Amino acid sequence: MSGINFHGIRAIYTFEMARTMRTLWQSIATPVITTSLYFIVFGGAIGSRIDSIGGVHYGSFLVPGLIMLSLLTQSIANASIGIYFPKFTGTVFELLSAPISAIEMVVGFVGAAATKSVVIGLIILATSALFVPLRIDHPAAMLAFLVLTSITFSMFGFIIGIWARSFEQLNIVPSLLVTPLTFLGGAFYSIDMLPQPWHTVSLFNPVVYLVSGFRWSFFGKGDVAIGWSLGFTGGFLLLCLALIVWIFRTGYRLKN
Amino acid sequence: MQPILSLRQVSKTYASGHTALDHVDLDIKRGEIFALLGPNGAGKTTLISIICGIVTPSTGTILVDGDDAIRHPRTARAKIGLVPQEVAVDMFSRVGSAARFSRGLFGKAPDAAYCDQLLKDLSLWDKRDAKVMELSGGMKRRVMIAKALSHEPDILFLDEPTAGVDVELRRDMWKLIGRLRDRGTTIILTTHYIEEAEEMADRVGVIDKGKLLLVEEKATLMRKLGKRELDLSLVEPLAALPPELADWQLSLEDEGRRLRYTFDAQAERTGIPSLLRTLHDLGIAFKDLDTSKSSLEDIFVDLVGARG
Numbered sequence: 001m002s003g004i005n006f007h008g009i010r011a012i013y014t015f016e017m018a019r020t021m022r023t024l025w026q027s028i029a030t031p032v033i034t035t036s037l038y039f040i041v042f043g044g045a046i047g048s049r050i051d052s053i054g055g056v057h058y059g060s061f062l063v064p065g066l067i068m069l070s071l072l073t074q075s076i077a078n079a080s081i082g083i084y085f086p087k088f089t090g091t092v093f094e095l096l097s098a099p100i101s102a103i104e105m106v107v108g109f110v111g112a113a114a115t116k117s118v119v120i121g122l123i124i125l126a127t128s129a130l131f132v133p134l135r136i137d138h139p140a141a142m143l144a145f146l147v148l149t150s151i152t153f154s155m156f157g158f159i160i161g162i163w164a165r166s167f168e169q170l171n172i173v174p175s176l177l178v179t180p181l182t183f184l185g186g187a188f189y190s191i192d193m194l195p196q197p198w199h200t201v202s203l204f205n206p207v208v209y210l211v212s213g214f215r216w217s218f219f220g221k222g223d224v225a226i227g228w229s230l231g232f233t234g235g236f237l238l239l240c241l242a243l244i245v246w247i248f249r250t251g252y253r254l255k256n
Numbered sequence: 257m258q259p260i261l262s263l264r265q266v267s268k269t270y271a272s273g274h275t276a277l278d279h280v281d282l283d284i285k286r287g288e289i290f291a292l293l294g295p296n297g298a299g300k301t302t303l304i305s306i307i308c309g310i311v312t313p314s315t316g317t318i319l320v321d322g323d324d325a326i327r328h329p330r331t332a333r334a335k336i337g338l339v340p341q342e343v344a345v346d347m348f349s350r351v352g353s354a355a356r357f358s359r360g361l362f363g364k365a366p367d368a369a370y371c372d373q374l375l376k377d378l379s380l381w382d383k384r385d386a387k388v389m390e391l392s393g394g395m396k397r398r399v400m401i402a403k404a405l406s407h408e409p410d411i412l413f414l415d416e417p418t419a420g421v422d423v424e425l426r427r428d429m430w431k432l433i434g435r436l437r438d439r440g441t442t443i444i445l446t447t448h449y450i451e452e453a454e455e456m457a458d459r460v461g462v463i464d465k466g467k468l469l470l471v472e473e474k475a476t477l478m479r480k481l482g483k484r485e486l487d488l489s490l491v492e493p494l495a496a497l498p499p500e501l502a503d504w505q506l507s508l509e510d511e512g513r514r515l516r517y518t519f520d521a522q523a524e525r526t527g528i529p530s531l532l533r534t535l536h537d538l539g540i541a542f543k544d545l546d547t548s549k550s551s552l553e554d555i556f557v558d559l560v561g562a563r564g
Contacts, residue, residue, distance in 0.1 A: 005330075011360030015346075022348065090344030094403070097308040097338050098361045099330040255312050 008100040012108025016082050020116050027116065028123060031070050035124045038066055039131040042188060053190050056219050059132035064215040065187030066128070067121045068149065072182055072207070074120050075150050076174050079113035079157030084164055087254075096255065102248030106158060113154035114147070121146050135218060142217035148233050149210055155240035162253050181207045186215075191223045206232060258322065259283035260411060260442050261307070266316030268302055268466075276302040278466040280316070284411075289433065289443045291453035291474075293556055294463040300446035301341060303463070304413050308338045321410060334363055337409035341416040343396045347389035351380055351399055354388060355406045362407035371406060378402050378432070394425040401432070412436060414445040418452060430456055450553035464560050477555060486517040486528060488535075489544040498538055504531050515542070 020027055043059040050058040086092040095105060128134060136142050164170040185207030191199055202208055203224070212222035213229025222229065247254065261284035268277040277299045284290050294300050305311035307318055309329050318325040320332035345354055355371050375381045378398045383391060388399055397417075404412060414433070418426040433456055437443055447453055453460055453474070461471040470477070493512035504527055507516045515535075519526050535542070 005363045007360040007363050007365060011357050014360075015349075015357050018353070019348075086346075089346065090340075090342055091346055093308075093310055093338070093340055093344060094358065094361065096310045097333060097336070099333040099363050100361060101330070251312055255310060 005100045005104050008098060009104050009108045009111075012095075012100075012105065013112045016078075016109060016112030017115065019082075020078075020112075027120070031074075031120045031124050032127050034070070035066055035127045036131070038062065039128070043131060053193070054219070054221055056135075057132065060135060061190075061215075061219075062188060063125070063128045063132065063134065064218050065211050067124050067146070068207075068211050068214050069179075069182045069187050070124055071117050071121050071146070071149050072153050072178055072210075073174055075113055075117040075153035076157035076160060076178060078116050079110055079154040080161035080164065080170055080174075082109045082113055083158055083161035084167075084170055087161075088167075092254065102245060105248075106155065106244055110151060110154040110158055113157060114150035117150035117154065118146055121150070137220040138217040142214070145210075145214045145217055145229075145233070148237065149214070152233060152237040152240060155237065155244060159240060159243050159247070162247055165253070178207075181205050182211075186211045186223055206236065209233070257286060259319075260286040260321050261444075262319040263303075263307070264317045266303070266306060266318060267314045268299075268306060268311060269314045275466050277306070277313075280463075280466075280468045282461065282468060282471065284442060284444060285459075287437065287440055287442055288458040289437050289445070289456050290459050290461065291457035292444065292446045292461045292463055293448065293450065293453055294446070295448060295560060298463045299466040300463055301415055302466075304338070304415055304444070304446060308336055308413065309333055334407070335410045336413065337404035337407065337411070338413045339397075339400045339404045339415065339417060341419060343393070343400055345388050345396065345399055345403065347387070349388055350385055351375065351388060351391070351402070352384040354399055355402045358403035359406035362409075364407045370408070374402055374405055377435070379428075394421050397421060397425075397429075405436075409441070411442045411444065414443065416447055417445055418447070418449065426452075450556055454553075462556060462559050469559055478549070483518055483520065483554070484526075484547060484549045486519065486531075487546045487548070488515040488517070488542040489513065489546075490515055491541040491543050494540070498540075500534060500538060501531075503527075515540075 039059065039062070043062055052058060053061045083092075086095060125134070160170065160173050164172075184202065185205050186202070187207075191202040191208060194202060209224055209229045209232040212224045213226055213233065214222075216222035216226045216229065246252070261282075263280055263282040266277060266280045266282075267275065269275045280299075280303060292300050292303070302311060306313045307320075307325065309325065309332075313326070318332070320335055323331040323335075325332035349357070352371065352375065355374060356366065359366070359371065372381070372384075375384050378401060380395065380398055380402060383395060388396060391399065401414075401417075417433070418429050421429070430452070433443055433445070445452070445456075457474050459471060460474050460477055462469045487509075490513055494508055494515070495512060497506055497508060505518045507518075508514070509516050517528070517531060519528070
């Protein structure tokens with residue numbers, strides 16, 4: 001066998017998507033309900049006391065941050081469970097013994113996880129339109145950020161799934177690192193609203209650059225320059241890719 | 257003829273320092289059934305795992321139909337199917353889709369006719385839309401075989417294929433393995449059921465403590481190492497063996513009612529006529545006699561036992 005194992009990639013992608021279809025209602029209902037609750041609590045109750053941020057209505061201002069919050073958690077969760085579950089059940093032997101390269105395997109797993117995240121992101125976007133007036137200044141950039149962030153954090157989730165030895169470990173990084181960083185990364189506010197030194201401290205939070213770039217695609221302005229956002233997202237993607245290549249070369253936590 | 261699988265100096269030493277495989281050389285002939293025997297922890301599963309790419313060897317080369325399985329694993333792996341010891345399959349999958357998934361994973365285009373026939377051959381056709389979790393243990397094991405055969409491999413590894421299955425299913429498995437061999441599939445099975453190797457294998461390898469002790473045609477092995485026994489049921493029990501019988505390898509069994517003579521079946525002279533004459537001279541009468549030859553299990557126990 002030579003060339004790219006397209007059938008193998010398709011098999012993994014289809015299998016992972018079928019897993020989502022088994023819990024279709026849960027997959028759709030959860031982000032819709034969660035987003036609605038955020039809009040009721042932050043947009044309605046608290047947001048009614050905030051006039052606007054940088055000339056943008058607070059309800060609308062929330063939309064990119066809410067989508068990014070779900071995108072990061074869903075991408076990590078979907079990809080990490082996708083590779084962790086075969087390890088847990090022992091079916092990983094089939095993946096390791098198949099004529100499929102690391103890159104092909106990643107394309108299958110990460111592709112499926114990213115697809116789910118993008119769909120969920122679009123569902124949240126559609127749900128938001130029911131609550132607030134939507135404005136997207138750069139739709140192509142918005143879609144590009146949506147896809148790029150989904151792929152990058154699905155790769156990050158894939159790494160977590162390989163690293164984790166238990167379900168507890170699987171949840172450590174998303175719950176103790178990603179969610180706090182997202183909440184503190186300007187999802188619900190502009191970091192310009194923070195006093196010093198917290199404004200400077202926030203600039204060390206990588207999620208700030210993701211949320212800022214995504215918000216720029218909606219309103220044409222963000223907390224940091226769009227170049228920084230793009231650079232960070234691309235850099236993190238390359239870092240994850242390099243880590244995955246290393247994992248498959250060394251067999252880290254996959255092979256003895 | 258070029259072997260379909262060739263291993264040279266394959267070793268595996270884990271980070272802990274434990275050597276699971278120690279410089280194994282092995283050639284597998286195309287189309288044969290090869291049984292790898294060994295006690296638990298002998299290195300059977302490690303050997304299979306290395307060939308299939310699940311475990312990385314410390315040293316050695318592996319050629320699968322001429323392709324280097326370590327340097328060019330894709331071509332080599334496409335020719336191999338593996339049924340592991342444990343039932344490891346996504347329990348939420350449906351039987352048909354589980355087989356189709358494996359076929360795709362191994363780079364083969366969908367072939368509904370082949371997959372349908374495979375399920376029929378394995379008596380899984382009626383269960384093709386059932387979830388794996390709904391099946392019995394034996395049926396799950398058949399699903400594992402269907403998955404391993406879904407990409408039409410030239411070599412099939414069966415790691416303890418009948419461990420923990422009932423007698424009926426074990427017989428069914430043996431028949432299935434026979435049919436696969438008839439189709440030209442090379443089969444390598446590990447087992448500690450000697451009966452299994454004796455029933456099916458063309459050649460037998462014995463592994464213990466990571467070392468391959470011997471590889472031999474099953475029939476040759478049994479001929480070479482096989483011992484035969486002659487049991488004489490005595491009319492009157494003996495309290496002890498008379499000194500006149502010291503020249504024969506005899507033992508008294510069943511409280512002196514049975515005299516057992518163990519002899520080398522390959523020897524030019526078995527010593528039976530002279531033994532019978534001596535017994536007659538000593539007035540030791542027998543009412544019945546029976547002969548038996550040692551099983552592969554006896555040979556295996558002797559071999560492994562001799563290494564301590």
